[in-house]
Amino acid sequence: MEPKIFDRSDGQELRINMISPWLKQRFGRKIVKLSLDGGFTCPNRDGSKGTGGCLFCSESGSGDMASAALEDQIELLSDKWPDAGYIAYFQSHTNTYAPVEVLRRTFSPALEYPDVVGIAVATRPDCLPDDVLDYLEELNRTTFLWVELGLQTIHDETAKRMNLCHDLADYDCAVKALTERGIRVVTHLILGLPGESREMMLDSVRYACGGGATPDGPPIFGLKLHMLNVVRGSGMENAYPGYEPFASIDAYVDLLIEAIENVPPEITLHRISGDAPRSTLIAPAWSYKKRTILNTIHKEMRLRNTWQGKALE
Template sequence: MKFTDSQRFYSVNNFLKEQFGKKMIKLSIEAGFTCPNRDGKLGYGGCKFCSSGGSGELASDIPSQINLLSDKWPNAGHLAYFQSHTNTYAPIDVLRSKYYAALSHPCIEGIVIATRPDCLDDQILDLLAEMNKDYFMWIELGLQTIHENTLTKMNIGYHLADYDKAIFELSRRNIRTVTHLILGLPEETERDMFDSLHYVTNSGIFGIKLHLMNIVSTSPLYKEMPNYVSFDSLDSYVDLVVAMLEEIPPDITIHRLTGDVPRNILISPEWSYKKRTILNAINKELRTRNTYQGAKLDI
């Protein structure tokens, strides 16, 4: 991947423009799913960092999302993004109905499905493989960290072995996979975060999302650790993200470099709602250091 002064990492926006020849937008869909960590199958309350909305506060339905975004991007194409909660956690006939209903919408040109790595049985994997043959698609796996002690403390309810199995099964069906990592989880060191990064970037993924650890008022973690702040300053977060970008292979698409939390529920870091400011700072620091995605891998 050849980078320029203005484009120093392989953004998913660039990848989608290469694929579709135009700007593409993910429409965040609320499809009514829940999670095995909320309904009692594995636990209650969800992951400690997760909001009551299943980290999908901005999700709605396809027409509402198109109306919301059409003024800003009138000529864009659209992908249906099943975002809130666990979007493969339902009977197979329900999943088939919801996925194909979205794909049948005349404005939808592909599908993105976010889920947990422990919610992909053979029936679901076969359904995903079926859709993957006829439609543009990728699957997002919310791993967050490779460290078992953190997974346990955050009440996540799955294990690294579940991720490994999911990656293997998705890969052998030629399904693109995007892995989510959270930066700044309680008690994790910078070394812990880099270990997670190196693990997932060597697992054959198509893309990666780096989330800033936000404390939100509707999360169990806020009740348990109301004063927790993941990063003391915007600069410290930017420094970490730039260092991580230098160690991500240049063919892996970058889907997120911060968080996306409504300001009315954000507790900390207090500056993290400034998404554009954070992204601008990351891009500026890449230019200042004259560095780029994968730079450390070239040494």
């Protein structure tokens, strides 16, 4: 299959199957993701799985950009995009770490807003008990849903070093359980974790995109890739002082392009750069320059004549 080409607003072709144009095509209008904090906690902070959290996570639960309530965000955005639809994106902490009644009470009101066309639920791969899976299956029948799994790396030794307190086997089980129920999976990977070589990072991308432990099963719906952001208040700050995940934007872009070449064209890309707020960012110092990073990636892909899912000849 040929990679999809979407026009960018600047008229230049986009060689990556990014989720925004995919959603626009699917729903026939601009779709904006609203980052929400459902008030959940995390088993890797409260002691049931671990304490202290994943080393890269700040106290806000890797949802630093999660902001105001849904209606406040819609009000702010409706001036800019009066015809937009919205995906309610429950991003902070572990959004399936609660009894089903609590999940229902949290997710249902968001879906009642007329312009909310779907929901995205970010969670840990080890937080999907059967009753939660049944509820997600029910949600999936009534609305557009994806579940984002924080895998970060397929290498268990890195997972241990980063204090993730879950492993690849947890991820494999979660992908199998979700895809068997027809639920879209978005896999979250972090590039630049301490101790990982370029090949190790690319192996994580290939594994996630190749179906992981169930290569004959349905592919994942999406992939979220970004460089490690070392932020204030995270375990990384003390455990790895001075750590630089990438020497420069160019070094990151070079790896990212090879990673994207390994992503089949039908898999949507949900992120390709970091989004830590500048106020808490320690490294890489350039990580907040999202526009520059994205432009560099697109420019390089055109120069090298490379595409998602298609390596250079």
